[in-house]
Amino acid sequence: MSESKKKRGFWSEMIYNNPVFGLYLGICSTLAITTTLNNAIGMGVAVIVVLTISNIVISLIAPLTPDEIHIPVYIVVIATLVTVVGMLMQAFTPELYSTLGTFIDLIVVNCIILGRAEAYACTNSVSDSARDGIMMGLSYTFSLLAMSLIRQVLGTGLLELSNPATNATIFSLRLIPEGFEIPVFTTQTGAFLTFALLAAGVAAIKNSDEKKAAEAEKAKAEAAKAAAQATAASVKAKEAA
Amino acid sequence: MNLLTLFLSALLINNVILSKFIGMCPFLGVSNKLSSAVGMGLAVIFVIFGASVLSWALYYYALVPLGLEYMKLICFILLIAAFVQFVQMFIKKTSPSLYKSLGIYLPLITTNCAVLYVALDNITQGYTFVETLVNSIAVPAGFMLVLVIFATIRERLAAADVPDAWKGNPIAFVVAAIMAIAFSAFSGLV
Amino acid sequence: MQVLFAIVIAGALLGLNAWLYTANKKTPVPEGCENLKPDCTGCGITDCALRKKEEEQSTL
Numbered sequence: 001m002s003e004s005k006k007k008r009g010f011w012s013e014m015i016y017n018n019p020v021f022g023l024y025l026g027i028c029s030t031l032a033i034t035t036t037l038n039n040a041i042g043m044g045v046a047v048i049v050v051l052t053i054s055n056i057v058i059s060l061i062a063p064l065t066p067d068e069i070h071i072p073v074y075i076v077v078i079a080t081l082v083t084v085v086g087m088l089m090q091a092f093t094p095e096l097y098s099t100l101g102t103f104i105d106l107i108v109v110n111c112i113i114l115g116r117a118e119a120y121a122c123t124n125s126v127s128d129s130a131r132d133g134i135m136m137g138l139s140y141t142f143s144l145l146a147m148s149l150i151r152q153v154l155g156t157g158l159l160e161l162s163n164p165a166t167n168a169t170i171f172s173l174r175l176i177p178e179g180f181e182i183p184v185f186t187t188q189t190g191a192f193l194t195f196a197l198l199a200a201g202v203a204a205i206k207n208s209d210e211k212k213a214a215e216a217e218k219a220k221a222e223a224a225k226a227a228a229q230a231t232a233a234s235v236k237a238k239e240a241a
Numbered sequence: 242m243n244l245l246t247l248f249l250s251a252l253l254i255n256n257v258i259l260s261k262f263i264g265m266c267p268f269l270g271v272s273n274k275l276s277s278a279v280g281m282g283l284a285v286i287f288v289i290f291g292a293s294v295l296s297w298a299l300y301y302y303a304l305v306p307l308g309l310e311y312m313k314l315i316c317f318i319l320l321i322a323a324f325v326q327f328v329q330m331f332i333k334k335t336s337p338s339l340y341k342s343l344g345i346y347l348p349l350i351t352t353n354c355a356v357l358y359v360a361l362d363n364i365t366q367g368y369t370f371v372e373t374l375v376n377s378i379a380v381p382a383g384f385m386l387v388l389v390i391f392a393t394i395r396e397r398l399a400a401a402d403v404p405d406a407w408k409g410n411p412i413a414f415v416v417a418a419i420m421a422i423a424f425s426a427f428s429g430l431v
Numbered sequence: 432m433q434v435l436f437a438i439v440i441a442g443a444l445l446g447l448n449a450w451l452y453t454a455n456k457k458t459p460v461p462e463g464c465e466n467l468k469p470d471c472t473g474c475g476i477t478d479c480a481l482r483k484k485e486e487e488q489s490t491l
Binding site for chain 3 (some may be wrong): 068069072073076
Binding site (some may be wrong): 071080083119187191 | 261262318361409411
């Protein structure tokens with residue numbers, strides 16, 4: 001147990017503490033919007049901005065808020081940020097805003113943001129909370145990108161990215177020939193299946209690591225026992241001699 | 242708009258979980274046993290109906306006359322949180338049996354996507370008061386329907402031989418995928 | 432002027448929340464129901480505040 005809690009590298013941290021596939025937070029928006037890469041990046045950036053700024057603000061005001069009212073106050077902070085981000089998106093990236101629809105407003109009840117505020121931001125310093133916000137936001141965006149990559153490539157055959165502000169295509173590659181793509185991945189069923197596959201993948205990685213750690217500990221325990229027996233035998237032999 | 246069409250479309254065709262992906266969190270968390278699924282479903286129907294009607298009234302009688310439409314999100318979420326507290330207090334005082342069956346699920350509904358979604362959707366679609374009433378009953382009824390079906394399947398699934406990596410939530414998502422196919426057959430209904 | 436109305440409405444709702452929360456805390460749970468917990472294994476998913484308690488218990 002102590003072995004597996006060591007400091008892990010960046011990528012393995014993203015897999016182990018993945019908020020979407022490991023902890024199942026914020027699933028509603030993940031399933032609904034990951035049809036294209038554009039949507040994923042747009043939503044990811046919105047969540048990073050809201051999460052970081054709300055972490056900073058909440059770590060500043062947490063010492064001042066009385067306990068009865070702390071959840072509604074945090075909710076007001078997050079809701080204000082989401083309203084502002086929504087208005088900015090409506091002004092500068094109108095097509096992205098209309099595709100994402102209510103899911104921008106539903107960032108308020110995304111458990112990642114309120115959960116990190118309650119678990120981390122209210123008891124840590126401003127710089128730590130900001131860094132935690134950025135890391136969790138990047139982790140979430142990474143999961144969104146993974147899902148939308150699979151869904152877009154298998155469902156439409158194209159790997160496409162366009163500038164949300166000007167609607168100009170940045171690149172558009174056809175990876176699967178026309179007529180051979182699998183349209184189910186753009187529907188609800190495909191969303192559920194892709195999510196199930198990725199979640200099972202993350203669980204498999206976690207399970208195999210836990211098994212390795214358990215076997216290593218068992219081997220160590222047995223080696224220690226054997227060493228103890230050997231020293232006991234050598235002490236007895238010395239006494240007999 | 243025809244109220245029956247609205248009711249059926251919110252209940253079956255645009256089912257809130259299988260078609261719109263809202264309310265997935267309690268869908269995974271509470272669906273392990275049928276009794277808890279029924280309790281959660283009833284609590285959600287009650288809260289969504291009350292909170293949506295109150296939010297509609299707040300929007301059209303307070304926010305719009307004052308020109309404060311942009312405050313919609315903040316006001317709705319605070320109203321929902323207050324309403325859930327009120328309902329919990331009311332149930333505690335009036336009925337222990339009701340508290341046992343659905344009162345304990347109430348604190349879990351405050352940050353539920355579904356409540357905020359229905360409140361916002363009623364405004365975005367521009368429904369009249371009667372349409373709001375119908376929509377606010379049909380959507381959580383669809384939620385409860387899917388939750389109960391899913392709980393019965395999951396109870397049987399617990400006894401099946403599922404591979405280790407798929408145990409728990411991944412296999413639940415595969416079941417949801419199959420249910421989504423089944424429910425998509427309703428799209429020709431109206 | 433509009434901003435004043437906005438602050439008043441938000442403040443009123445916050446006050447309503449605080450009052451109802453304290454009133455809810457003071458109302459006793461009906462007898463026989465004190466130790467009831469919602470029977471759900473993944474409830475930390477649904478409620479962010481409950482999730483913190485679950486995580487604390489699992490790391491103890």
